[in-house]
Amino acid sequence: MMATNENTAEHGLKIRQLFVTMNDGSYVFELGIHFIIILVFSMMTFKNIKSEYKENYGFFLIAGIFSLWMSTKYFPWKFIPQEMCIIQFPWRCMMLAGFFFSIVCAMNIYTLVKKFNSKDVAIITIISVIYVAALSGMVPHANIQNIENLELGRISGSEYETVAGTAKAEYLPVKAYENRFYIATREDNIYVLEGKALIENEVKNGSHYTADIKTYEAEYTIFELPYIYYPGYEVRADGIIKETFETENGFLGMILGPEDKVSLEVNYVGTKSMVYSYIVSIISSIIFIVYVWKKH
Numbered sequence: 001m002m003a004t005n006e007n008t009a010e011h012g013l014k015i016r017q018l019f020v021t022m023n024d025g026s027y028v029f030e031l032g033i034h035f036i037i038i039l040v041f042s043m044m045t046f047k048n049i050k051s052e053y054k055e056n057y058g059f060f061l062i063a064g065i066f067s068l069w070m071s072t073k074y075f076p077w078k079f080i081p082q083e084m085c086i087i088q089f090p091w092r093c094m095m096l097a098g099f100f101f102s103i104v105c106a107m108n109i110y111t112l113v114k115k116f117n118s119k120d121v122a123i124i125t126i127i128s129v130i131y132v133a134a135l136s137g138m139v140p141h142a143n144i145q146n147i148e149n150l151e152l153g154r155i156s157g158s159e160y161e162t163v164a165g166t167a168k169a170e171y172l173p174v175k176a177y178e179n180r181f182y183i184a185t186r187e188d189n190i191y192v193l194e195g196k197a198l199i200e201n202e203v204k205n206g207s208h209y210t211a212d213i214k215t216y217e218a219e220y221t222i223f224e225l226p227y228i229y230y231p232g233y234e235v236r237a238d239g240i241i242k243e244t245f246e247t248e249n250g251f252l253g254m255i256l257g258p259e260d261k262v263s264l265e266v267n268y269v270g271t272k273s274m275v276y277s278y279i280v281s282i283i284s285s286i287i288f289i290v291y292v293w294k295k296h
């Protein structure tokens with residue numbers, strides 16, 4: 001709903017916010033004095049950069065400036081393809097600007113201080129200590145507590161913390177979002193939705209759950225496990241993987257047959273796409289290392 005041209009443009013930064021935190025202080029978008037000072041040296045160092053490095057230097061400098069522009073109200077967000085508005089908040093481009101400018105700053109320092117000696121180390125150390133000391137009293141310390149009236153952290157397996165961005169439950173799956181009151185008031189154990197069963201030795205530790213279950217004469221027994229339904233959970237009954245589904249409340253569900261007596265175990269093992277992404281990343285890293293080694 002927020003990925004619209006109008007909403008994205010509305011959340012662009014003012015130029016002032018790149019240098020000074022606004023009075024409300026709820027968010028800090030400043031580049032930081034360390035970036036600003038070292039970037040100023042670009043005017044002096046560019047002509048001294050070795051010719052073989054100038055192309056890369058120019059690319060990272062221009063990419064950093066462009067990313068900074070994209071984070072502001074002055075970028076034409078209202079006229080770009082709406083697919084790009086999935087970013088929702090232009091200030092996320094500050095992350096790209098920080099990456100690009102870090103390369104420029106490193107090259108500036110290298111050019112300015114070619115012969116690095118103990119005096120340079122002392123000066124930089126003193127400046128760093130003063131800078132960190134000045135910031136230490138300004139950085140807010142988050143006091144993370146359980147969510148009152150909506151204990152989503154408890155249900156997700158992390159009792160004393162919540163995932164960033166879910167304080168209002170906006171990233172819950174649809175069925176779970178529609179049953180927020182149910183989540184807040186639900187006990188943290190397995191429920192029998194249909195049929196009859198005896199449940200013993202029930203233990204939940206984060207994303208790992210175990211219990212001994214015995215069902216009775218009903219044709220089947222439907223269970224709701226104490227986990228919000230996300231792909232990647234594996235449920236085993238006596239070591240055999242059971243098929244799972246999403247209950248009407250948005251939780252992980254499963255079915256056992258009549259007069260079953262099983263040891264149940266639940267673990268979060270991830271999805272196939274997660275495994276594929278790890279494989280692709282490892283192969284890509286190996287290819288890159290071999291390429292660099294062969295090239296140089």
